[in-house]
Amino acid sequence: FEKICTTLPISICAYCSYLLVLDRTNWKSNILTGLLIPYIFFTLPSILFNFFRGQIGRWIALVAVILRIFFPKHFPEWLELPAALILLIVVAPSLIANTARGDWIGVVICLVIAGYLLQEHIRAAGGFRNAFTKANGVSNTVGIVILFVYPVWALVLDIL
16 A cells, blocks of 8 residues: 555656646536646655645635735635645644555545546536547546546455
8 A cells, every 4th residue: 555655646646637637628517627736735755745745835825815815806616725735734633644544544535526527527518429539528538537546446455
């Protein structure tokens, strides 16, 4: 379980970032991409998580909150979700940050999020076949399927 938790999350976080970018560009559906934030929280590699949980993350969160509260016109909409991720990392209790992230509980939460996103994407595309045949549907579907495969694979390795 530790091997997969140290090597695969970098690519999973890259897919989450890809889906967040798609949401801001051409992925016009009613899918809750805000659910990618807890997914990234649970799959972020420990090195990056500890980096953002330290002083750097606190300063980034402080600047984001100040900009959002006092200068809302200067806080772009595309920074809302990354700022929410940094804020979640900084303020998360140690029980969640240290225990649930490295345990099967975090993997199950990721599985539920990925399953919900996959189901909503297929429903918004008009069915499984349309999800793979629409112009921008293939890349979105492949990204969400990869987000679904990681927790399943991690659970299988944890059970074995």
